[in-house]
Amino acid sequence: MFKGIIWRVETDDHNTIVAIESRDVSNRTTYFSAFDYVSGEAFFKEITVQEGWFWSLDRVHSGMIYVHSYVNEGSPEHKGIIALNSSGEIAWQHFHKTLHEISDSGLIVYNPKIQPKIFELISAETGEVLSTKISRDTPLQRDIVIPEILEDSRQFSHLLPGNTYGPVFYLEINRKIILAFHTQKENFYTQQLAVYQDGTPLMQDILAADIQKLNPEAFFIQHNHLFYIRGNKQEFVSYLV
Known part of the structure; x- marks a missing residue:
């Protein structure tokens, strides 16, 4: 924290x-x-x-x-x-x-x-x-992977809650699927992240709860590590994928 x-x-x-x-x-x-x-x-x-x-x-x-x-x-x-x-x-x-x-x-x-x-x-x-x-030297290449933003996430409807709202952040790496999404309850949203392998959840976490607007960012990958922020933007998590 x-x-x-x-x-x-x-x-x-x-x-x-x-x-x-x-x-x-x-x-x-x-x-x-x-x-x-x-x-x-x-x-x-x-x-x-x-x-x-x-x-x-x-x-x-x-x-x-x-x-x-x-x-x-x-x-x-x-x-x-x-x-x-x-x-x-x-x-x-x-x-x-x-x-x-x-x-x-x-x-x-x-x-x-x-x-x-x-x-x-x-x-x-x-x-x-x-x-x-x-002259400008060649910039250092960075091994950073950011998720794709899916406006249509019906292909993952079997993995997502029924009250999923808005775009879904999606990335596939090492036979694992990583999804970050918002769920809606009344006028508030909860941003969640989940890692699946062969349809089975390996990890699930809440990034932000009871927020009034959708968060524009979710996670990124470097060197096979998943990085994300949670806990009202006061906690940082590294997870090996």
């Missing part, structure tokens, strides 16, 4: 690390956490950085967690990079560079004050500049 609402989740393509950004609106505090999503071990939980409300989770790569700020409070454009190691300590920081993409060679960054953008390559581990004025 997190103090605030889970705002963003990012996974590491090279390690079994998941990083979570949670926000407590009541005291305008942003927290960052990192876990091993196989063992459940917490590397660090709910740490903050200076002026943390204005920082947000960006990416996770090779055991490093990167967070970004913004050009100004009202702008969505990113500015600044703080690199946290797996202990939650600041490894390095650049306040005048923006993370554009991650490649096998390092981080591709630019200075948002300079137009047109000039891309540089910096070390993911130290933040040291490796090359200036590079």
Whole structure:
């Protein structure tokens, strides 16, 4: 259980690390956490950085967690990079560079004050500049699978409750079918998730109960692990599929 609402989740393509950004609106505090999503071990939980409300989770790569700020409070454009190691300590920081993409060679960054953008390559581990004025490097390929959204779910009517309402999130992996859906009772909805194999439920969970509108997201898969948020967006679950 997190103090605030889970705002963003990012996974590491090279390690079994998941990083979570949670926000407590009541005291305008942003927290960052990192876990091993196989063992459940917490590397660090709910740490903050200076002026943390204005920082947000960006990416996770090779055991490093990167967070970004913004050009100004009202702008969505990113500015600044703080690199946290797996202990939650600041490894390095650049306040005048923006993370554009991650490649096998390092981080591709630019200075948002300079137009047109000039891309540089910096070390993911130290933040040291490796090359200036590079062309865009090949982005790191990510092993993330998101569900298909089915407007017509009649083919799964034998697996779904009779009061299922709205679109169904569907994904099939390793001979398992994963479905996330809403059920309706009066003017409220409950979002549920279920994993089936050969028609038999292996796991069922409630993601959100007594909500007034449909949730637009349900789950994603990486490295054969199912990730989802539940408990009023304050709990995070990893499930091996």
